[in-house]
Every structure is written in C-alpha cells, then in structure tokens.
Amino acid sequence: MLSTLIYRSRLSPACSVKELNQIVTKAQARNAALEITGILLFDGDYFLQVLEGAESAVNQVYGSIRRDPRHCNLVELMRDYAPLRRFGNLGMELFDTRRYAQGSILEAVLQKGTSRYNLAYDDRALKFIRSFVEGHWRAHLLPCPDSANWRFATRENPFSLPMDLIPGQPCQFALQPIVEPLRGQISSLEALIRGTDGGSPADYFASVAPEKVYEADLLSKNYAFALAKRIGIGNHKIAVNLLPMSLVMVPNAVGILLDQIARNGLIPEQVVVEVTEDEVISRFDEFVIAIRQLRSAGIALAIDDFGSGFAGLSLLSKFQPEKLKLDRTLVSDIHINGPKQAIVQAIINCCAALEITIVAEGVEKVEEWCWLQAAGIQRFQGYLFARPLLNGVPPVAWPDNAV
Ligand code: C2E
Ligand code: MN
Ligand code: MN
Numbered sequence: 477m478l479s480t481l482i483y484r485s486r487l488s489p490a491c492s493v494k495e496l497n498q499i500v501t502k503a504q505a506r507n508a509a510l511e512i513t514g515i516l517l518f519d520g521d522y523f524l525q526v527l528e529g530a531e532s533a534v535n536q537v538y539g540s541i542r543r544d545p546r547h548c549n550l551v552e553l554m555r556d557y558a559p560l561r562r563f564g565n566l567g568m569e570l571f572d573t574r575r576y577a578q579g580s581i582l583e584a585v586l587q588k589g590t591s592r593y594n595l596a597y598d599d600r601a602l603k604f605i606r607s608f609v610e611g612h613w614r615a616h617l618l619p620c621p622d623s624a625n626w627r628f629a630t631r632e633n634p635f636s637l638p639m640d641l642i643p644g645q646p647c648q649f650a651l652q653p654i655v656e657p658l659r660g661q662i663s664s665l666e667a668l669i670r671g672t673d674g675g676s677p678a679d680y681f682a683s684v685a686p687e688k689v690y691e692a693d694l695l696s697k698n699y700a701f702a703l704a705k706r707i708g709i710g711n712h713k714i715a716v717n718l719l720p721m722s723l724v725m726v727p728n729a730v731g732i733l734l735d736q737i738a739r740n741g742l743i744p745e746q747v748v749v750e751v752t753e754d755e756v757i758s759r760f761d762e763f764v765i766a767i768r769q770l771r772s773a774g775i776a777l778a779i780d781d782f783g784s785g786f787a788g789l790s791l792l793s794k795f796q797p798e799k800l801k802l803d804r805t806l807v808s809d810i811h812i813n814g815p816k817q818a819i820v821q822a823i824i825n826c827c828a829a830l831e832i833t834i835v836a837e838g839v840e841k842v843e844e845w846c847w848l849q850a851a852g853i854q855r856f857q858g859y860l861f862a863r864p865l866l867n868g869v870p871p872v873a874w875p876d877n878a879v
Contacts, residue, residue: 638868804838
C-alpha cells in the first residue's frame with residue numbers, strides 16, 4: 477500500500493547549506509533504492525518533506541531522519557495512504573522556495589507533481605505544502621526552551637521518610653508528586669492504590685469480590701488519608717482516585733469520605749477526587765448527583781486520563797472540573813507529533829477560557845516537558861520528575877537551566 481508521511485524540521489545551525497546539498501545527493505540515492513519519492517521544500521531555515529512509498533520503506537527513511545542531528549525541531553504532520561504517488565517523478569528533489577517569487581511557489585511545486593489531478597480536490601498533502609509556503613505556521617511556533625540546557629537535581633522534601641508495607645491493612649498506597657517544575661513546588665500528591673504486598677491497582681482490585689469493589693474502593697481512601705497524615709502532608713493537597721460509581725452506589729459515600737478526611741486531620745479543600753473520563757460518561761446522570769455533593773462539601777474534582785476515551789472536549793460542555801489530567805497517550809512524544817500538538821493546544825485554549833487547571837501526566841522525556849511548558853502547562857506528573865513511592869513521597873528531580 478502506498479503511504480505518505482509529511483514532516484517539518486529545521487536545519488541544524490551547525491549544518492551549512494553547502495553541506496545540505498551533499499546530504500540531499502546521498503538521500504536521493506537511498507530513496508531511489510527504497511523506491512521512495514516525494515519532495516523536499518526548504519525555505520533557508522525549515523524543511524517540509526513529503527515522503528511517499530511502501531509503508532515500511534517510508535518508516536525506515538523517516539526513522540533515520542529522526543535520528544539525524546542535522547534535523548532539529550522535527551514535527552510529524554501527516555501520515556496517510558494514497559492511490560497514486562503525488563511526486564512520482566522525483567527521487568527527492570530539493571525545492572528551494574527562495575528561488576521563486578512568493579506568489580508562484582505553489583504553482584512551481586504543482587508543476588513537479590506526477591499529475592495535476594492528484595494534487596487537486598482538497599488534497600491534505602497539498603494543503604500542508606500550501607501552509608508551509610504561506611508561512612503562517614511560524615507565528616505559532618513555540619519558543620521551546622532547548623531541552624539540552626536542563627539539568628535535573630533532586631532535593632530533600634519536607635515529608636517523613638517512606639515506610640515498608642504497613643501491616644493490618646487490606647491495601648497500601650504509593651504517592652507520586654504533581655509538580656510545578658519552574659516554581660520548584662509540589663502542588664499535590666496523588667495516592668495510587670497498591671495490593672497488600674505492594675502490587676498494582678489491578679492486583680488489588682482482583683483480590684476484591686466483584687460485588688464489593690465500590691465499597692472497597694471508597695473505604696480504601698481512609699488508608700490514603702492516613703498515609704497523608706503520617707508523612708506530614710501539611711498544607712499540601714492530596715489527590716485520590718475513585719470509580720465514579722463508588723460515589724453513586726455506596727450509600728452516604730460523600731459523608732464517609734468527609735469523615736475519613738476529618739479523622740485524619742485534613743480538610744475537604746485539600747482533597748482532590750480523580751475520576752476517569754470514560755467512567756463519567758457511561759453513567760453521567762448518576763455521576764452528576766455525586767459531583768454536586770462533592771463540590772458542596774468543598775472537595776475538588778479532576779478528570780483523569782483526559783483524551784484517552786470517547787468523550788474528549790464534549791465532556792466539558794456538560795460540566796467543568798477544577799482540574800483536567802491529560803492522558804499519557806497525548807503527552808508521549810508530543811514534541812515531535814503534529815496531531816497531538818494540535819489537540820493539546822485546543823485543550824489548553826479551552827481550559828484557559830474555563831479556568832480549568834491542566835496537569836500533564838506520564839511525562840518521561842525532557843523534550844515532552846519543554847514543549848508542554850512552552851505551550852502554557854504548568855503542572856506535571858511523571859517519571860521525569862518522580863516515580864510513585866510506596867508509603868512515602870519520593871524525592872523530586874527539579875530542573876535547573878544550567879546555561
Ligand atoms: P492514574 O490515576 O492515571 O495514575 C497514574 C498512573 O500512571 C499510575 O499507575 C502511575 O504509576 C503511572 N505513571 C506515573 N507517571 C508515569 C510515567 O511517567 N510513565 C508511565 N508510563 N506511567 C506513569 P498505577 O499506580 O499503576 O495506577 C494505574 C491506575 O489505577 C491509575 O491511573 C488509576 O486510574 C487507577 N487507580 C489507582 N489507585 C486507585 C484507587 O484508589 N481507586 C481506583 N478506583 N483506581 C485507582
Ligand atoms: Mn489518577
Ligand atoms: Mn491518569
């Protein structure tokens with residue numbers, strides 16, 4: 477099957493334009509051997525490349541481009557399939573847009589097409605080429621802090637040392653900080669349930685009888701709040717996960733939560749309840765009743781795993797939580813993924829208008845954090861900063877701009 481991949485990148489400042497011609501000659505030979513066709517637009521600074529060929533060959537070429545240090549700020553814009561090659565006559569010509577008058581660039585690109593027909597009729601590939609030539613995208617480029625400039629250093633945190641497994645409990649909890657890296661602040665701690673032997677949430681729930689899951693989920697929160705007390709949480713916030721149905725099916729659920737909170741010396745305003753998008757949607761009407769009670773008690777609500785399910789932004793037309801946690805599927809490799817960038821920018825705009833705080837979850841790479849921070853997100857959770865720690869708060873790796 478014929479596949480198309482379009483990406484944009486910037487010529488590394490370390491690479492001269494003369495060197496570029498040599499690279500292109502080499503790439504042409506490689507592409508010819510793999511039966512890759514396409515076009516490489518260059519405006520003196522940025523590239524836009526259309527690669528077309530067998531999917532495996534396209535992936536192979538794109539893989540080596542991704543690893544090539546002469547390409548920086550690389551962003552994948554489009555992957556698609558097509559009936560015909562758009563640039564079937566070109567191995568991989570370097571098309572220097574500076575050689576043409578602004579108004580005639582697109583026409584000159586079209587001349588290179590295999591046939592004018594397959595570039596017409598609202599072709600998305602052609603639209604990417606047109607946008608590149610028009611150059612409006614430059615205004616939306618983020619002033620990305622260079623990820624290479626950051627060093628991470630762990631600092632002591634103010635909490636008590638972690639403990640081993642706590643005996644006599646049906647479950648354990650691990651804590652993972654949610655941080656504001658540039659302010660050097662922990663904004664909250666998320667309590668993640670563990671089995672009696674420290675196993676995963678799935679292990680824990682597998683050990684509970686199906687008809688007892690909601691009750692067990694709700695009652696387990698007492699151990700999360702007790703842990704918060706033990707570590708000396710002070711004014712920090714604690715976030716707990718709940719199945720929304722645990723709030724609906726257990727009689728007086730919010731009353732029970734409030735009692736657990738008070739018993740452990742906490743106040744409702746420092747508690748955040750996280751529920752996942754999918755579970756909210758499946759029984760929305762019942763869920764709304766539970767939210768009302770939570771909010772009336774002063775407890776904040778966060779939508780967890782936002783972007784992983786079906787609901788997406790339409791959920792926010794039904795109700796607006798205090799916090800929204802961007803799912804890891806949107807966060808991973810966002811720095812090189814155009815579709816994820818577009819979606820997350822839309823979510824950021826939407827949350828700014830609605831005063832909803834965004835937390836990016838599952839941040840593992842410096843580059844992901846840099847992109848998201850430049851896009852306006854301030855709160856982060858992920859292995860880059862700290863992994864969950866059983867019965868304690870792990871030290872946070874704080875970034876420091878060394879340059
Ligand atoms: P979640 O609430 O989205 O929690 C984040 C999960 O992502 C945690 O997995 C955490 O260990 C993991 N994580 C954090 N940073 C990173 C990262 O940088 N990379 C990757 N790959 N993963 C990261 P965990 O502890 O296994 O929890 C899984 C899920 O189980 C939670 O997802 C939550 O939905 C659920 N869960 C946890 N505790 C409870 C609970 O008390 N009640 C209920 N109903 N569900 C819970
Ligand atoms: Mn969560
Ligand atoms: Mn999540």
